[in-house]
Amino acid sequence: MTDSNALSTTEAQRTIQPIAIANWLFGVAILVFIMVVVGGITRLTESGLSITEWKPVTGALPPLNEAAWLSEFEKYKQIPEYLEINGPAGMTLADFKYIYFWEWIHRLLGRLIGLAFALPLFWFAVKRAIPSGYNWRLLALLALGGLQGAIGWWMVSSGLTERTDVSHFRLAVHLLTALFILGGLIWTALDLRQLYKGNVQPAKLTGFALITIVVLFIQLLFGAYTAGLNAGYISNTWPLMNDFFVPGGIDWTMGAWIAFNNDPYLIHFMHRWWAWVVVGFLVILSRKVRHMDRKVSIAIHSAFGTQIILGIATVMMDMNIIMAVLHQAVGALVVASTVWGIHLLGRQGQRLTGNGHRSIC
Numbered sequence: 001m002t003d004s005n006a007l008s009t010t011e012a013q014r015t016i017q018p019i020a021i022a023n024w025l026f027g028v029a030i031l032v033f034i035m036v037v038v039g040g041i042t043r044l045t046e047s048g049l050s051i052t053e054w055k056p057v058t059g060a061l062p063p064l065n066e067a068a069w070l071s072e073f074e075k076y077k078q079i080p081e082y083l084e085i086n087g088p089a090g091m092t093l094a095d096f097k098y099i100y101f102w103e104w105i106h107r108l109l110g111r112l113i114g115l116a117f118a119l120p121l122f123w124f125a126v127k128r129a130i131p132s133g134y135n136w137r138l139l140a141l142l143a144l145g146g147l148q149g150a151i152g153w154w155m156v157s158s159g160l161t162e163r164t165d166v167s168h169f170r171l172a173v174h175l176l177t178a179l180f181i182l183g184g185l186i187w188t189a190l191d192l193r194q195l196y197k198g199n200v201q202p203a204k205l206t207g208f209a210l211i212t213i214v215v216l217f218i219q220l221l222f223g224a225y226t227a228g229l230n231a232g233y234i235s236n237t238w239p240l241m242n243d244f245f246v247p248g249g250i251d252w253t254m255g256a257w258i259a260f261n262n263d264p265y266l267i268h269f270m271h272r273w274w275a276w277v278v279v280g281f282l283v284i285l286s287r288k289v290r291h292m293d294r295k296v297s298i299a300i301h302s303a304f305g306t307q308i309i310l311g312i313a314t315v316m317m318d319m320n321i322i323m324a325v326l327h328q329a330v331g332a333l334v335v336a337s338t339v340w341g342i343h344l345l346g347r348q349g350q351r352l353t354g355n356g357h358r359s360i361c
Contacts, residue, residue: 017129022192024120029185031116033332035109036178040328042106043171043227044321047099049081051107052160054153060111062104069093072100081164110149117145131195133202137188141181148177168228169261175224176217182332183339190343203346208288212281216338219278222271223331231264231271236318241269275311279304282338289344296344299337306330 042048052075053059063069073096076082082091121138124130130138155170191202205213226232234241234249241247249265259266282304290297307330314323 017124018131018192018196021124021130021134022189022196024124025185025189025192028113028117029182029189029336031109031113032178032182032185033329033336035106035113036175036182036332037325037329038102038106038109039175039178040227040325041321042102044319044324045099045102046081046165047102047106048156048166049079049159050076050096050099050103051156052076052079054156056111056149060108062100069097072096079160080162081159084164107152110152114145114149117142131192134188134192137184141184141188144177144181144184148174148181151177166228168225171228172221172224175227176220179220179332179335183335186336186339187343190340194347199347203343205342206345208285209342209345212285212338212342215278215281216335219271219274220331220335222267222274223328225261225267226264226271227328229262229264229267231268232315232319232324234264234268236315238272238312238315241265241272272311272315275308279308282334282341285338285341285345289341292344292347296337296341300341303330303334303337307334 051059051072063072070093073093076096077087086095121142125135151170151174155166155174158167158170159165187203194203235247237243239245247265247269250259250269251263251265252259254262260270261267282300286297286300307327310323310327310330314320314327317323
């Protein structure tokens with residue numbers, strides 16, 4: 001009887017482990033979502049260059065007295081953004097404290113996410129609670145998180161010497177890496193939930209899912225470029241841009257590749273209209289998974305529908321900061337719901353037998 005009870009307890013522990021790890025990953029995903037939102041605020045308030053040094057440990061504390069604040073302000077006064085823009089505009093110490101706050105919060109969240117991921121991962125590893133085949137995935141996500149911190153500084157450093165803002169290419173890498181991490185956390189958590197239910201084999205990416213990811217990636221890339229180049233200010237009318245469908249002012253002289261990656265008029269135009277290509281693919285994805293789980297279909301439709309409305313509102317309200325932040329936030333939800341949909345699509349044809357084993361319909 002004792003051996004039977006011990007075996008039962010062990011089986012219960014093995015059963016609960018995947019769902020515990022999945023819930024932890026969903027919690028980290030929520031933190032990453034908050035990080036993306038705060039990153040949008042940091043960008044829109046032009047706060048990203050306020051902290052001119054990268055101190056992963058000691059930088060966790062903000063200036064604690066007036067002398068420390070003045071020291072930080074003096075460092076900021078040495079960079080082009082202050083010398084060419086904020087200095088001539090009459091920036092005060094109070095103004096500096098405001099932009100410093102958002103960049104500090106953004107970096108603090110990065111540190112918090114690192115701890116929220118690394119410490120539980122260490123605990124699960126020590127307890128040998130990580131299911132077979134998931135160790136490398138979790139370590140890869142941890143490595144990506146560390147890399148994201150380095151990418152963030154790489155982005156900031158591009159605006160400290162010669163530019164008055166950060167490189168839009170580096171901003172795009174930073175944002176897209178964050179969204180990739182968000183997607184990876186959700187995908188892995190969903191696999192673990194299925195493992196908890198008895199589906200041993202993880203979901204697979206279908207051909208349609210890969211195409212959908214590429215289409216969405218292009219839209220997110222143009223969105224990052226739009227933010228980095230302030231291309232949203234090009235026009236505050238919709239659907240026409242300054243009275244034209246295709247705006248005037250596009251510079252093709254250096255070739256199409258340069259224009260698509262650098263011209264704010266063309267990038268704004270592409271971000272507007274490629275969105276409808278994304279909508280088309282997401283509608284198809286929703287229809288493919290609707291019979292499997294209607295909640296997923298509703299989530300996808302709700303996310304992209306809200307995102308389209310917010311995108312138009314942001315343009316017509318001349319880049320109102322609240323609308324713009326909501327636009328970035330819902331963009332992350334579009335990614336999350338798309339990952340949910342393509343994960344479900346990758347499980348199509350699977351079902352559980354009565355004894356909890358996976359079978360193919």
